[in-house]
Amino acid sequence: MPVPTSRDGWVIWLSMLLGLLLSVMPLPDFMQVGRPLWLAMLLAFWNLNLPHRVGMLSAWCLGLAADVLYGDLLGQNALVLTLSLFMVQSLQRRLRMFPLWQQSLVLLVVFGLAQLVQLWLNALTGNRPPTLLFLLPALTSALLWPWLYVALQWLRRRFAVY
């Protein structure tokens, strides 16, 4: 394996920053409930393609940033993102072989589980959403996955990030 060059790392980090931006973007009320899990999706993409560049530690750091941004307990999103990336990583060999629609089916389950952990942690801090709607972000993320994948793949080729 070639030694990772640090010169093109900025593309990855820029995409992560964009993800953070998108995750606090104001949305109309009816879309607010189904806000896609941008961070989890980005991490999954980079981890599937460049596992030596983006791993659990980056997920954890990004999660901490998200915690401060959302005003949640410090470590809450870090835990959720680390767990979801752990699941992606353990399915990595298989996921890479799958066509896109199958990938998004698997990721639907992974993100759904991550949302369940999130729900559990929220319940511990006394802020439990009243309905099953909290699973909606997993669905929208899974639906968006093929498009995001294609776009990021183009970005990766364009800037030759390996």
Next chain:
Amino acid sequence: MLVVLSAALMVVDARFSGLKQFRAAMGLVLMEFYWVTDMPVRAWNTVSAQFTSHSELLAENEKLKAEALLMQRRLQRLAALTEQNVRLRELLNSAALVDDEVLVSELIGVDPNPFSHRIIIDKGGRDGVFLGQPVLDARGLMGQVVEVMPYSSRVLLLTDNTHSIPVQINRNGLRVIATGTGNPESLELRHVADTADVKEGDLLVSSGLGQRFPAGYPVATVKEVIHDSGQPFAIVRAVPTAALNRSRYLLLVFTDGRTAEQRAADAAQAQEEEDRKAAGETSVPPAQVPESPADAVEEAR
């Protein structure tokens, strides 16, 4: 390993305050994100202001002038009423209501979590914002500050389902507690007896009993009262008077930090000194004798 670390972090953050500094430092950088996401809105406002036509501006100017006139008339009445209020309070020997100081701030972000009602404003610790500070808009109470960062802070709104506020019905002084429901248009009054005198359209004002919110600010108006014989209490729903999901400019209130008792004691002391002074002077000019309340009411009209 990372899981254990995050669990430990969560416990530390929930129980101790050691991580506040770290949080504030990170917040300093990360809060810029809200500012950036808010940019399109601000840009749109600027552009639309640039392209507003001359006639529209004139019309708006006219309208504002008329409004200012109306306000001034009301203010005149208010001045008379305030005067009267002070006089009556002097007669009753009780503390005068001091006008609170306020700081205007702007909304820069909304919490991305749809199940919690929190907003981010552009004033922080450097501007003197403190934890638990009450926040108003032009129409009523909005919520309180729950997190202070150097240049921004987070405000928990009244309608968050973890928030409750002690209120009073303006008409008869009945004390109740208004709890958030998670719906930005609705508050619920908890534990209201079925026989309690609550009517549709009643104004709820803050009672100041929790010693967090100043007393007398409008909070909500009662929307419906349901008497269900199967329930131990009446179900009362109210609509917040503040435009919780529309206001862009908010007011941070600085109360002087004294409790009601301290304020009363201070006022009593001041009154005593006045009395002593008055007793020392031999002649009191007749103009300073308070007029009768009836006169004052006439004046107010």
